[in-house]
Amino acid sequence: MAKQYDVAVIGAGAAGMMCAAVAAQRGKRVVLIDHAAKLAEKIRISGGGRCNFTNINAGPANFLSENPHFCKSALSRYTPQDFLALVKKHRIGYHEKHRGQLFCDDSAEQVIQMLKTECADGNVTWRMPCSVASVENTSEGFLLETDTGDILADSVVIATGGLSIPKIGATDFGYRIAAQYGLKMVEPRPGLVPLTFDGPSWEAFAPLSGIALEVEVETGSGKERGAKRGFFREDLLFTHRGLSGPAILQISSYWQPGTPIVLNLLPDIDVAQTLIEGKGTIKKQLGNVLSQWLPARLAEGLLVANGFAPDARLADMADAKLRKLGDAINRWAIVPTGSEGYRKAEVTLGGIDTRELSQQSMMATKVPGLYFIGEAVDVTGWLGGYNFQWAWASGVAAGQAIGE
Known part of the structure; x- marks a missing residue:
């Protein structure tokens, strides 16, 4: 018997946790799934272990995409100041290091704990480690076959990132789901790389x-x-x-x-x-x-x-x-x-073609209820906190749309 939820978020990194928390705090029953045994490793190692969690100057000009106007909507609706308000709410000390880059005074672990707390405030259910074998449309919703039991969800959010740093669990899962549903891709390649x-x-x-x-x-x-x-x-x-x-x-x-x-x-x-x-x-x-x-x-x-x-x-x-x-x-x-390739790349350029998605909600226009956020999408920021800001903004955009 499949366990039922309003939304299944696959990928418990920056974008996935943010999306899950926002949707759950709007009353949705959310399950957050990740195949890794250790939570949010990319956040943990970022910024030399202090997490360069945003850049106060972040705007559309700091992002690359084949469709450069796409990111404007999400970025304008959830700004660095909005994320900073969340950081202050959780009493996390921070400092500006260089050209608008904001870091935790103490540890990246604080950002992970903050996102976990936000998820807990919405009663998000966790499945981790949990591998998703397949995602299929049925008359009752999306059926996810996982190694911890089947899940039935009205909406599915793909927040599984790109191909960079495979040693901490990067996979092409999001790209395979996009291909399964006939969504176009922008050829991925290593970004922010020596x-x-x-x-x-x-x-x-x-x-x-x-x-x-x-x-x-x-x-x-x-x-x-x-x-x-x-x-x-x-x-x-x-x-x-x-x-x-x-x-x-x-x-x-x-x-x-x-x-x-x-x-x-x-x-x-x-x-x-x-x-x-x-x-x-x-x-x-x-x-x-x-x-x-x-x-x-x-x-x-x-x-x-x-x-x-x-x-x-x-x-x-x-x-x-x-x-x-x-x-x-x-x-x-x-x-x-x-x-130096994906082994040393901080991000993945390319990904799901944003012309396949709604810039308001991040939902695939051809597949109602299927959303793509974060690094899986063809939006890539500069070095210096910009990619985290895209993770937060795209996660919030999808979470709010699902929560309406």
Whole structure:
């Protein structure tokens, strides 16, 4: 005999718990299902264990989607200030770290406990760990076959996330359900992910692992159909396999395979002009001049990679060569060979095509009662709390619609 509920939420992460709590507090009988043994691991590990739970600047401009207007409705109806009110209600201490990013003073565990309490306030039923084998339409509602017994629900919410970080339980469950009901997908790929480089052109930079500096990074022209231009000023980190750090994670969501990213390693200095103007007064070697502005190992690596001898005297260099060097530092164009993949990606780009969903309710327009929220959907935020804000906002949108 199937157990009956008004709504079954599959996936007990950020979006799923938020949706379950909102629907349940509006009087709906809610069951929240997750296949993991440990609750909300992605929240727990986020922000270095302190959960970067939102960004006070979050708005539609901070999100990528093939259908960029879709996210406006949910984000405008549940804002960072709304989530902050919930955090304050639960007396969780927080601080702003960098560019609007808000973190718990203590631990990400506080956010998990807050969401559990909100679910408890609505008498949400938990099934965890519990695997869902199938979801089928019947005349009585959606029948979910699970390894803890069958469930019958009027509505089903898919909040199972994307493919990023498989070691903490990421699966393609949401995509399989979308395919089962004939919903279109935007091809998923890793987002907010380190980029990799190999080949002879990278040999001079491979030994620079651990060096970090603030840079400007950009990619894409935005001119071709579907292209998006990204531009960020953030920290860059050299790794054993390529480049990482916030600058690279941000630009990775805009980068298209086979195209270059362009780095300005000294955004506050016009290198060519400064070197040319200094030829008459600066008696130093080229390597020593660049080491005033850049980490010494990086300065040497850049000179060697561009055919300059680090011990060459600045005064002896032709202006044309200094312009070439300036370009190599202020406009260093390099083509990544790939990324670190879902293993290291913080999010998944793409997912359920939002043109299949109602922007008011997150319900599939072709399948009444079936909802998709959070990372499963083709809405991806920047690094810095934006993806959590989408989880909260999309979860609330679905929870309210179900609760009406």
